[in-house]
Amino acid sequence: MTRKYFGTDGVRGTVGLSPMTPDFVMRLGYAAGRVLSGQEAHPAVLIGKDTRISGYLMESALEAGFCAAGVDVHMTGPVPTPAVAYLTRALRLSAGVVISASHNPYPDNGIKFFSGDGFKLPDATESAIEAAMDRPMGCNEAGKLGKVWRREDAGGRYIEFCKSTFPNELDLKGMRIVVDCAHGAAYALAPRLLAEAGAMVIPIGVEPDGININEGCGSTHLAVLQAAVTEHGADAGIAYDGDADRCLAVDAAGRIVDGDQILATLALELMQAGRLAGGTVVATVMANLGFRLAMAQAGIDVVETPVGDRYLLAAMLDGKYVLGGEQSGHIIMLDHSSTGDGLLTSIQLLTTAAARGRSIAELGAVMSRVPQVLVNVHGVSKEKVTGSLAVAAAVASAGDELGESGRVLVRPSGPEPAVRVMVEAIDQGKAESIAERLADVVRAEG
Numbered sequence: 001m002t003r004k005y006f007g008t009d010g011v012r013g014t015v016g017l018s019p020m021t022p023d024f025v026m027r028l029g030y031a032a033g034r035v036l037s038g039q040e041a042h043p044a045v046l047i048g049k050d051t052r053i054s055g056y057l058m059e060s061a062l063e064a065g066f067c068a069a070g071v072d073v074h075m076t077g078p079v080p081t082p083a084v085a086y087l088t089r090a091l092r093l094s095a096g097v098v099i100s101a102s103h104n105p106y107p108d109n110g111i112k113f114f115s116g117d118g119f120k121l122p123d124a125t126e127s128a129i130e131a132a133m134d135r136p137m138g139c140n141e142a143g144k145l146g147k148v149w150r151r152e153d154a155g156g157r158y159i160e161f162c163k164s165t166f167p168n169e170l171d172l173k174g175m176r177i178v179v180d181c182a183h184g185a186a187y188a189l190a191p192r193l194l195a196e197a198g199a200m201v202i203p204i205g206v207e208p209d210g211i212n213i214n215e216g217c218g219s220t221h222l223a224v225l226q227a228a229v230t231e232h233g234a235d236a237g238i239a240y241d242g243d244a245d246r247c248l249a250v251d252a253a254g255r256i257v258d259g260d261q262i263l264a265t266l267a268l269e270l271m272q273a274g275r276l277a278g279g280t281v282v283a284t285v286m287a288n289l290g291f292r293l294a295m296a297q298a299g300i301d302v303v304e305t306p307v308g309d310r311y312l313l314a315a316m317l318d319g320k321y322v323l324g325g326e327q328s329g330h331i332i333m334l335d336h337s338s339t340g341d342g343l344l345t346s347i348q349l350l351t352t353a354a355a356r357g358r359s360i361a362e363l364g365a366v367m368s369r370v371p372q373v374l375v376n377v378h379g380v381s382k383e384k385v386t387g388s389l390a391v392a393a394a395v396a397s398a399g400d401e402l403g404e405s406g407r408v409l410v411r412p413s414g415p416e417p418a419v420r421v422m423v424e425a426i427d428q429g430k431a432e433s434i435a436e437r438l439a440d441v442v443r444a445e446g
Contacts, residue, residue, distance in 0.1 A: 002127070002130050002131045002134055003130060003133070003134065004130060005019060005028070005129075005130050005133060006126045006129075006130065008308055008310050009102075009110070009112055009308075009309075009310070010098075010110050010111050010112025010113065011028065011110060011111045011112070012101055012104070012108065012109070012110030012111075013108065013109075013110070014107050014108050015054040015057070015058075015107060015108065015109050020054075020058075020108075020109055020110075022057060022058075022061045023061075025057075025058050025061035025062055025065070025111065026061040026062070026064050026065040026068075026137070027065060027133060027137050028062070028065060028111065028129070028133065029061065029062040029063070029064065029065020029066045029068075029069070030065035030066070030068050030069045030132075030137045030138075031065075031069075031129050031130075031132035031133045031135075031137075032045075032065075032066070032069075032095070032097075032113065032129050032132075033045075033065060033066045033068070033069025033070065033071040033146070034069050034132050035125060035128045035129050035132055036069075036071060036094050036095060037069060037070055037071065039094075040094060042072070043070075043071045043072070043094035043095070044071065044072035044073070044074065044093050044094055044146075045066060045071055045072070045073055045074070045088075045093060045094055045095045045096065045097055046073075046074045046075075046076060046084055046087055046088050046091065046093050046095075046096045046097065046151070047059060047062055047063065047073060047074070047075050047076065047084075047096075047097045047099065048076040048077070048078070048079045048080075048081070048083060048084040048087075048096070048097070048098050048099070048154070048185075049076075049077070049078055049079075049098070049099035049100060049185070050078060050099070050100040050101075050184050050185040050213060050242050050243045051078050051183060051184055051185060051187065051208035051210065051213050051242075052100075052101070052106045052109060052210060052211070052213050052242070053106065053210030053211055054106075054107075054109045055078070055099050055100075055109065058099045058109055058111065059075065059099055062097060062099070062111070063075070063148060065137075066146055067145050067146035067147075067148065068137070068138070068139040068140060068145065068146075069140065069146070070140045070144045070145060070146050071094075071146045072146045072147050072148070072149075073146055073147070073148045073149070074091070074093065074148075074149050074150075074151050075148060075149065075150050075151065076151050076154035076155075077150075077154070078185050078187070078188070078208075079154055079155055079158065079185055079189065080158070080185045080186050080189065080240075080243060080244035080245065080341070080342065080343060081098045081100060081102075081112075081185070081243040081244065081245040081339065081340075082244070082245055082337055082339050082340065082341035082342070082343070082344065083154065083155070083158040083189075084096040084097070084098045084114060085114045085118040085119075085337065085338050085339045086118060086158060086161055086337065086338075087151070087154055087157060087158065088114050088115075088116060088118055089116065089117060089118035089338070090157065090161075092116070093116060094116050095113055095114060095115055095116060095121070096113065096114035096118070097111060097112070097113055097114075098111070098112050098113075098114070098243065099111055100112075100185065100242060100243040101242070102241055102242055102243045102245065103182075103214055103218070103219065103220050103241040103242055103246075104214070104242070105213075105214060105215070106210065106211045106212070106213050106214070106215070113126075114338075114339070117338065118337075118338035118339065119313070119338045119339070120310065120313070120339075155188065155189050155192075158189065158343075159189055159192060159193050159196065162193055162341075162343050162344055162347055163193065163196060163197065163347075165336050165344060165347065165348065166197075166347060166348070166351040167351075167355075170351055170354050170355055171197055171198035171354070172194065172197045172198040172199035172350055172351070172354055173198040173199070174198075175198070175199045175200065175235050175236065175350065175353075175354070176199070176200045176202070176232065176233065176234045176235050177194055177199045177200070177201055177202070177234055177235060177236050177237065177238060177350070178201075178202045178203075178204060178225060178228045178229050178232060178234045178236075178237040178238070178250075179191055179194060179201055179202070179203050179204070179237070179238045179239075179240075179346075180204050180205040180217055180218055180219075180224065180225040180228070180237065180238070180239040180240070181203065181204075181205045181206050181218070181240055181244070182205045182213060182214050182217050182218025182219065182220075182239070182240055182241055182242050183205050183206070183207060183208040183209070183212045183213045183214070183215065183217065183218075183242075184205075184208065184213045184214065184218065184240065184241065184242035184243060184244060185242065185243050185244045186240045186244035186342065186343060187203075187205065187206040187207075187208055188206070189244075189343065190203075190238075190240060190244065190342075190343055190346070191203040191206065193343055193347065194238075194346070194347070194350075197347060197350070197351075199350070202228065202232050202234060204217070204224065204225070204228055205217040205218060205224075213242045214241065214242045217239075218239050218240060218241050218242065219239040219240055219241045219246055219247060219248045219328070219329055219342075220241060222239055222248060222250060222256055225237040225238075225239045225250050226250050226254040226255075226256070227254070229250050229251075229252065229254050230252075230253070230254045233252075234252065235252050235359065235360070236249060236250065236251060236252065236350070236353075236359075236360040237249065237250035237254075238250075238346045238350075240342040240343070240346075241329075241342070244341075244342040244343060245330060245339065245340040245341060245342055246259070246326075246328055246329040246330040246331070246340055246342050246345070247262075247329045247331075247342035247343070247345050247346045248262075248328075248329040249262065249346070249349060249360055249364075250360075251359065251360040251361035251364060252359060252360070252361060253361065255361065255364070257360055257361075257363070257364035258327055258329065258369075259325055259326050259327045259328050259329040259330065259331065260283075260287055260288045260290070260291040260327050260367065260369070261291075261363070261364040261366070261367055261369075262325070262329065262331060262345060262349055263281065263283065263287075263291065263323070263324075263325040263331060264291055264294050264295065264366050264367045265349060265352060265363045265364070265366055266323060266325075266331065266333070266345075266348060266349070266352070267281040267295065267298075267300055267323055268298055268300075268366055269352050270322070270323060271298060271299075271300055275322070275335065276300065276322065276323060277320055277321050277322045277323075278301070278319060278320065278321055279299065279300055279301055280300065280301040280302070280303055280319065280321050281295060281300055281301075281302055281303070281321070281323050281324065281325075282302075282303045282304075282305060282312055282315045282316050282319070282321050282323070282324030282325075283302055283303070283304060283305070283312075283324065283325065283326070284304065284305050284306065284307045284308070284311070284312065284326050284327075285304055285305070285306060285307065285409055285411070286307055286326070286327055286409070286422065287302070287304075287326075287327060288327065288367075288369050288370055288372055288424065289370040289372075289406065289407050289424045290367045290368045290369045290370045291367050293367070293368075293370075294366055294367035294368075303315050303319060303321065303324075305324075306411075307326070307411075309326070309330055309332065309339070309340055312324040312325070312326065312330075312332055313332060313339075316332060316334055317334075321334070322334045322335045325340075329342070329345070331345040333345070333348065349363070370406070370424045370425070370426060371424065371425060371426070371427070371428040371431050372422065372423070372424045372431070373422070373423050373424075373428075373431040373432050373435040374420060374421070374422050374435075375420070375421040375422075375435045375436065375438075375439045376413070376416070376418045376419075376420055376421075377418060377419045377420075377421060377439050377442045377443055377446070378416075378417065378418045379417075379418075379446075380418070380419055380442060380443060380445075380446025381446050382412035382413070382417070382418075382419055382446075384445060384446050385410070385412065385419045385442050385445055385446045386412060388445040388446075390441060390444075390445050391410060391438075391441055391442060391445050394437070394438055394441040395408050395410050395438065398423070398434050398437070398438060401434065402423075402424075402425055402430075402434070405425060405426045406423065406424050406425035406426065406430075406431065406434075407422075407423070407424040408422070408423050408424075408434070408438070409421075409422040409423075410422075410438060410442065419442050419446065421435050421438045421439045421442060422435070423435040423438065
């Protein structure tokens, strides 16, 4: 039986432990190279990475595997994940590879692939690579080995692409912006992009040392950005995660503007411009009730998906929609990019503020957040909880209790051995009480 290596977002784990070992990564590169060689003559791939120290090791191992399979390799060094997707497409390459564990701490790393069109690999191609992993690794004869190039222009090309997505008559002059790059892949490019767009930029989280990526900073730890915005009297703050495929914002008062608020802002802007395909935006089941209410008031339909960008993208492609996103700040704009893009999201958000003459706080106020309580219940069987009649009855009862003024969601976590209990209600205390009550039922049944 072929072993399953790919998860919902490539291969990921702690470096030095299975599967993230040098031997595995080299064999993965070779297997992927053999599959690509069977699909086209003279394949070439692009390899980008974030700033974690293990990226050097993984990069070299992948390069060796691809070259052994006769695949040419273009190396970018540290660039955001969406830059790899864009450049793979722009350079007409066979595939793109990102070495990153996104918002995870530095001991972890991962590898994910994009096909030549900038989208994630089809399931059939992933399965073919996994099947090839079961066969011994070989090596082409010397005359048929792959060659390697360094793409020194990768960052500049990506910045020009991002700048091309907003009108020439607009700029960010007069805006004072703190940007937190999480010591990650955007550390060199994001401040440059915003500065070239006209903003006065105060960069933080731009001194990567290989182990400080995401450490107490970036989109998963916003306190540093909030403090910096108020300290510098900035108009806004922008925070990216380690591979810069998502972003969150902070207004001038240091208040968080999350992914739901950013998605709502962009949806309303596209709707007003007549560019929101089908008058529809795609969001996950975790989107705040306030987001749904704001969209309904604006006459915008919401298509709901499970949590995860793979599901968002599938729904968008299926319905031919152009905008989707998650509360985490992972926003997909298919009229510009094939994947979530933090730099693109931030430039679109700030451009909207400039075009409308509004502050980030005013943009974020397009929706009112309903209190949302999330309880992670660990140490239970996800299968037992999912099939429990008692849990189903408790969820139904809570839903009846809340009526139209709230929402209940109980779902198994994808990456963790846990069940997530989420309750929304106009009253924070009521949300907390119902969430704890449901969590107790989950513990008893799991």
